[in-house]
Amino acid sequence: MKEYFIQNAxxxxxxTVTLKGWAYSFRKGGKIWFLQLRDGTGxxxxxxxxxxxxEASFELKNVITQESSVIVTGEIKAEPRSPGGYEMLAAKVELVSLADEYPISKKDHGxxxxxxxxxxxxxSKRQHAIMRIRHTIVKAIRDFFDDREFTLIDTPIFQQAATEGTATLFSTDYFGEKAYLTQSGQLYGEAGAAAFGKIYCFGPTFRAEKSRTRRHLTEFWMVEPEMAYYDLDMNMDLAEEFVSYIVAQVLEHRQPELQTLDRDISKLEAVQAPFPRISYTDAVKVLTENGVEFKWGADFGATDETIISNQFDRPVMVHRYPSAIKAFYMKRDPEDDKQxxxxxxxAPEGYGEIIGGSQREDDIEALIRRIKEDGATEEDYAWYLDLRRYGSFPHSGFGLGxxxxxxxxxxxxxxxETIPFPRTINRLNP
RNA sequence: UCCGGAGUAGCUCAGUGGUAGAGCGAGUGGCUGUUAACCACCAGGUCGGGAGUUCAAAUCUCUCCUCCGGAGCCA
Incomplete structure (x- = not known):
């Protein structure tokens, strides 16, 4: 059976085609009525x-309600007076199910x-646009790695130990044993890199931080590539190529959606590699020059990040952070152990950190030393240390939120609004 | 956890001590080109919960609850 979709109008x-969907809205007159039919594609x-x-179709105007499901058959015409540029002259309107009074009206809601x-x-139109852009971004992410000799390695969601030790994790009972919901697939990704060279994992990640800001979810999706024989510079090369590719794909395939969202396209068109790269030390200078009192060694806050990113029209990469504020598995700078x-x-426009990554520590002695400094034991990281014991190799990776x-x-x-069903500190439903 | 803000009709809000309000939405009627249509009519209230002050509380006080924004932490 032939299927017809509004996006192919x-x-x-x-x-003469048949469209199946829902009554998005309508205007009713005495001898004419307009039905905006929504089918998920347009x-x-x-x-x-x-x-x-x-007659039965025409008289439906007296009963039809917003979001009632309907099947409409009629001829498609080009029509400048129609919002989409095309319209259907309906011959038949079939009511599939009459909707109760719909809670969401066209006026403002909180x-x-x-x-x-x-x-x-x-x-709704706006959410539809966001989800389709999200879909395109996910596809761009997969295509990017799939086209560059990466192998998808899915990492476990139940994990025995925290990846970084600092963040608050969700814990759950695992047949009498304590298990945590993953905070990162990275450690497993490193095992994957030793097996396949270049890998990525892409899945949900959980943080139990009681964050209450416009940048935080308790459940979010993260893609984490891990590359054998990549140093920090190669890592940054990949990261900038990756992000420019994602933006380019959205610009190529989602113009109508960006327009629905009133997005300033020129800001996205500026996102071209190479991206500026500055060291943490230089970033601190930027802050000082902008009147921020900032001591070398501290981590950037949200407003600090905005000041730094506002210096540029595209994403900026800040590298070589103080080792004290970074995770144990990050390689130290051979030229300065403090980094x-x-x-x-x-990201530009104050959107904050979108990628965090590093070159990983490949020296087993240095790694063991740091694990102990964090109060953990060699046994806790036995399999992770094996990766250094059996053919250690320089490698790098990053995670993109x-x-x-x-x-x-x-x-x-x-x-x-970026995820279909967001999970935040105060929302578990719907 | 800390700081700030909010809770009144289905929704968005106005109402600072004296009879509970508007717009939108719902309902009814009208309209052959609507774009958040328009015109007319109409229904709709535990003013977040509890306690207190007062002749009188949506309004003042105390307390609890819920939500929002920000900080910290992070992608």
Whole structure:
């Protein structure tokens, strides 16, 4: 059976087709009514008149409600007066199911109300645009790595130990044993890199931090590539190529959606490699020059990140952070032990950190020393240390937070709109 | 955890001691080109919960709850 979708309307001009969807909105007149039909791919204006449609179809105007499911058959025409440029002259409108009074009207609603109705809110134009851009970003991520000799290695969500030791994790009972929901797949990714050379994992990540800001979710998606024989510079080369590719793909495939969101396209078009790279030490100078009192050794706060990223029109990579504020597995700078071979990528326009990564420590003695400094034991990291014991190798990787990238590319004020069903400190439902 | 803000009709809000309000949405009627349509009519309230002050509390006081924003922490 032939299926017809609204997004392909230009191919149907002059044809009589059947569209299946929901009544997004309508205007009712005495002898004519307009039905905006939503089918998940787009919105089609259907014109139902007393003369062109059968009587039962026309009289539906007296009963149909917003979001009722309907099947409409009619001829597609190019029509400049229609919002989408095309419209259907309906011959038949079949009511599949009459909807109860729909909670979401076209007027303003508060975010909390909309989030309580997130399962319905997803039907709206704006949310539709965001989710389709998210989809394109996910596809770009997979295509990018799949086209560059990376192998997908899925890493476990239940983990026995924290990856970085600092963050608060969700714990759960695992048949009498304590297990944590993953904070990162990286350690497993390193095992993958030793087996396959270049790998990536891409899945949900959990943080139990009681963060309450527009940049935080308790459950979010992270993609983490890990590359054998990559040093910090190669890591940064890959990261900038990766992010420029994602932005380019969205610009190529999602112009209407960006327009729906009123996104300033020129800001995205500026995102071209190479990205500026500055050391942590230079970033501190930038802060000092901007009147911020900042001591070398501290971590950047949200406003510090904004000041740094505002110096540039594209993402900036800050590298060589103080080792004291970075994780134990990051390689130390051979030229200065106080610095770790870490990199953070800060998105423009104040969207903050979208990538965190590093060259990994490949010296087993240095690694053991740091594990002990953190109060852990060699046994805790037995299998991880094996990776250094059996053919240690220089390697690097990074993690990119999907939702922050979606928020940035879509120009959203809050990260909670970037994922279909956000999980935040105060939201577990719907 | 800390700091700040909010809670009144289905929704968005106004209402600072004296009879509970508006717009939108719902309902009814009208309209052959609507784009958040328009016109007319109409229904709709535990003012977040509890306690207190007062002749009188949505309004003042105390307390609890819920939500929002920010800090910290992070992608």
């Amino acid at each position: 230009q191919d149907y001009v002059g044809q 919105i089609m204006q259907c014109v139902v008149t007393k003369f062109d449609a059968d 975010t909390d109300f909309l989030m309580d109705n997130r399962h319905l809110w997803l039907r 770790a071979m870490a990199l953070d990528m800060l 999907l939702e922050r990238v979606v928020a940035w590319i879509c120009g959203l004020k809050h990260i909670r």
